[in-house]
Amino acid sequence: MSTTVESQSHAHGDGHHDHPEYLQHHFDNPAQQESAAKLGMWVFLATEILMFSGLFLAYFIVRSQYPEMVLSAHEQLDWKLGSVNTVVLIFSSLTMALAVRAVQLNNRKQASLMLIITILCACAFMVIKYIEYSSKIEHGLLPGIAYAEHTIVEGTHYAQEGWWGGPQLFFGIYFMMTGLHGLHVVIGIGLLVWLLVKNNRGRFSSEYFTPVENVGLYWHLVDLIWIFLFPLLYLVK
Amino acid sequence: MSHEYVKGYVKGQPAKPAHEGHHVMPLKTYLAVFGALMVLTVVTVLVSQAGLGSASLAVAMLVALIKAGFVVGYFMHLKYDVRFYSFVFFSTILFVGIFFLMTFADINTRDAMSAEWGNKRMKLDAQANVPPKPKKIEARSSGAGEIKAPEPAGAK
Incomplete structure (x- = not known):
């Protein structure tokens, strides 16, 4: 029975079948496919939030145990560069939202433009991040054996006095949080380029734009995490 | 290229054309x-x-x-x-809240625990003051052979 169905109506790729190209076989209709995809995306975002919450918790523990250390260590971070990055990232969130809107309105050119601006903003964010990181690493603030307060005696690494509760803890958390966030930005750039290519090929329309919407959700989450990272790391008072 | 493909159901309602509902x-x-x-x-x-x-x-x-x-x-x-996405999102926030609450309930009550042992402040790391041996309990157990709870005030 299944073989007859196979041979009769499931010869795909010819476009003769009575469902749109974007609709996967296992869904009855586009709306069902969309709600499945978006629910999946929201569940993924939930796991992302839970993953970052562990790092935020680590930050709050260190801060509650060593308030003076965090207060003095954060002076090493440049709040001006952090602010510029905040503006860049929120602006890219706006252009991402406008890209989704353009696709919804079948405006392919505008959608491409908005995606390109979003990608450029993401790259600008990473360039600023690179400037920040390189100066921190130059100052010997990278945790572990690269940390400036470390000494090496006969091939063994010893932490100098004052390591416990020292600024290394703060910079460990700084590099982990912004590093994981930066990794998300880099992945986001890849996803945005993929969207741009698909959009230029005309794969999206007001009927089907779920990938644009889902990547948008991801991109906004990256923005959301930065909204909390920025005041906690750069503006401690 | 308008596809009016409306077979099947979505959330108990007959499916609508793809361009509707956005x-x-x-x-x-x-x-x-x-x-x-x-x-x-x-x-x-x-x-x-x-x-x-x-x-x-x-x-x-x-x-x-x-x-x-x-x-x-x-x-x-x-x-x-769809409201269900809100449910997913806010239940995540709820669990983040539980995560934070439990952890801080632990950390913020450690002082009270160590104060019983004669420690004013116990830090989380290795070089911080490690609680000294609980002398009072030791003295009691050698004397009476059992640990007595302190008498409530005004019991006698």
Whole structure:
């Protein structure tokens, strides 16, 4: 029975079948496919939030145990560069939202433009991040054996006095949080380029734009995490 | 290329054509939300420099929460989208809250635990004051052979 169905109506790729190209076989209709995809995306975002919450918790523990250390260590971070990055990232969130809107309105050119601006903003964010990181690493603030307060005696690494509760803890958390966030930005750039290519090929329309919407959700989450990272790391008072 | 492919059901209702049911927000709303986020970013920076002391963190977090609300509600469309996505999102926040609450309930009560042992402050790391041996309990167990709970005030 299944073989007859196979041979009769499931010869795909010819476009003769009575469902749109974007609709996967296992869904009855586009709306069902969309709600499945978006629910999946929201569940993924939930796991992302839970993953970052562990790092935020680590930050709050260190801060509650060593308030003076965090207060003095954060002076090493440049709040001006952090602010510029905040503006860049929120602006890219706006252009991402406008890209989704353009696709919804079948405006392919505008959608491409908005995606390109979003990608450029993401790259600008990473360039600023690179400037920040390189100066921190130059100052010997990278945790572990690269940390400036470390000494090496006969091939063994010893932490100098004052390591416990020292600024290394703060910079460990700084590099982990912004590093994981930066990794998300880099992945986001890849996803945005993929969207741009698909959009230029005309794969999206007001009927089907779920990938644009889902990547948008991801991109906004990256923005959301930065909204909390920025005041906690750069503006401690 | 309009496909009126409406076979099957979505959430118990017969399926609608693909282009129906999508909420398109006006451009003005997006720009207004962006403006609000910019203003709140400036507020965050100003608050940190205002010298509010210990209230500074709470204010910064409040501003960040408002910003997050704008991003989630409008940019992420949660306000206009299927309610179940909101359920997923807010239950995540609930569990983050439980995670934080449990951990801080632990950390913030360690002082009380170690005070019983004659320790004023116990830090989390290795070089901090390790609680000394509980002498009182030792003395009691050698004397009476059992640990007695302290008598409640006014019992005798």
